[in-house]
Amino acid sequence: MNLRNRQLIPSFSRPPSRVLIRKVARYEEDLLAILYESLREFALPVKDKTVFLKANLVGHDPQGFINTHPAVLAAAREAFLKLGAARVLIGDGPALDRDTQAILESVRLTEFTGKLGADFCDLNIDDVERVLLETRASLLKELYLPKTVLGADFFVSMPKLKTHHWAGVTLSMKNLFGIVPGSCYGWPKNVLHWAGIDRSILDINAAARPDFVIVDGILGMEGNGPIQGNSKHAGVLLFGDDPVAADSTACRVIGVRPEKVDYLSRASTMLGHIESSKIQQLGEPIAAVQTPFAVVSEFHHLLIS
């Protein structure tokens, strides 16, 4: 057990966050080299540690624009091992289909990673532990969360770059809906919707804080995400040591104003930085990779122009 439930730090006393943007046109590029070099820039404390990569596996995705691409997951796993991690687990708890294996088959994960065995964790059926939600942003008082996530030494949220029909955008913070186990809360995890999607995102992220973020934005999804939108090529990978900062930067890349996204705006008080002035931008400048994404009509107010 370690630092999942870390202390909240008010924005004014939080040091600047770091976000790195890499241009990556295709999944066929040397992703291992790109990820290894990118992760090295952050000097992450992963040596001899157990790293958990929280993928975004939502549904059947033979074309590769719904879920975190398996090539990115495989490269991240290799890169963390190369950085000295003792063990790197991959996992998720898909929200709409309890047959996680069917989703894995559709994305051909093991063709990229090799046989994972116990190094893949279906978070929907993991053993769980009661976690009190001290932030109480939503109506929820507690959640039962997977022991594998709570016990990981280093927790990485690896979302797909997508817009979302209920939340506006779905990035590293919304990706944590996937750690809420379906075996306790169902498929979908409807209790989170009733408690308020935006506020549930805050509570879950406060309870199980990701240490790092890798956003798969090579091929993203615009419009009616998370599963029924359209494929959109953005050609980027984003890395960040602060989920709020990483998500805010991803928003700016796709032409969304992060301060207009309800949960990001609220998260900026205690969970991370949203202001550009407090985010140390590494790699490509946002302007060089900006690719406007369409959103459903309810979220037109989020768009920069």
Next chain:
Amino acid sequence: MNRPVSSHLSAPAAGSPRQAILGLLADAQNSDGGWAFAKGGDSRVEPTCWALLALADTGLAPSEMARGLDFLKSTQLPDGSWPATKGMNSGGWVTSLGALTLAQFPAHEKSVHAALQWLCDDYPRDSSRWQKLLKSLSARKQHASHNDEFRGWGWTPRTSSWVEPTAFALLAFATVVKPEEALGSACEPALLPVPPQLAKPMSDRRPLAIGLLYDRMCSGGGWNCGNPRVYGVDGEALILPTCWALLALGDAPDHPKRAASLAWLEKSFPTIASPGSLAVAKITLESYNVPLPSARRLLADFSPDDLEGQGTHVAAWAALALNPSRVWPARFSESSATPRQAQP
């Protein structure tokens, strides 16, 4: 529908895949009598139910079976529901699974009736009068076109109706249908009598739930979690929700939507690649006496260890699917008296 398991003993052939799976399941029983999703983990209601259903008629030592049943009874909450995991103080969808599991074994009427009472009292929140009023006053556009007159069950109390928990509640209800109702349907008569206090609430809830399932069907047949159309885009059906819905509708009157969904499942069967979906689809098609189409993969392609590695529930589904004379779920049509040979 629920015959006493002891009357249908079907010990698997020595060395068969089913025997190997059942052996792994038996070995995975925890000292508290329950099963975890993964061997060595914490006992939970859901995997315990699936393991008990799979092992029911195999000659597992009565003491071990009794320990499993005792685990179930000990985890039932005072209000009759079952929590998804130890420590939770409210029940959820596994209440249906607990009820239908205990109903397969003699002498658990009280627990089953308590669970059914809880199900009858558990109304989803989305279709309450208050929510309907709020929705009618809301300026926000409705993104999904559900008929809120229908009411099923949610995964957790006080949430929305979804396909799978509604299907499991109907399957639990089916364990106590009135004998006179069973006469007009394709299923076998139930053994457990319907308790008088539940006769009306159950007969009220059942048509609403069946209506909900048909309302939530995807346009080309089959079901997903319960969102057939969002923002004008048709959702795709999934194997497992389709199977549970079809099994729940098995003793309902014929309906063109049920036929369309069965046809969708039959057409989709050859593309199934995962053992969990393959097993449940096989069970479902066999329950409707539909000849199994050629499959891309067979259950026999998966080693028992692989199946167990995907969870106790998957191993149990596979064991049920490989049991040609399984007790649950029942076959529905008249011709079910002559079950086909199970596919390897």
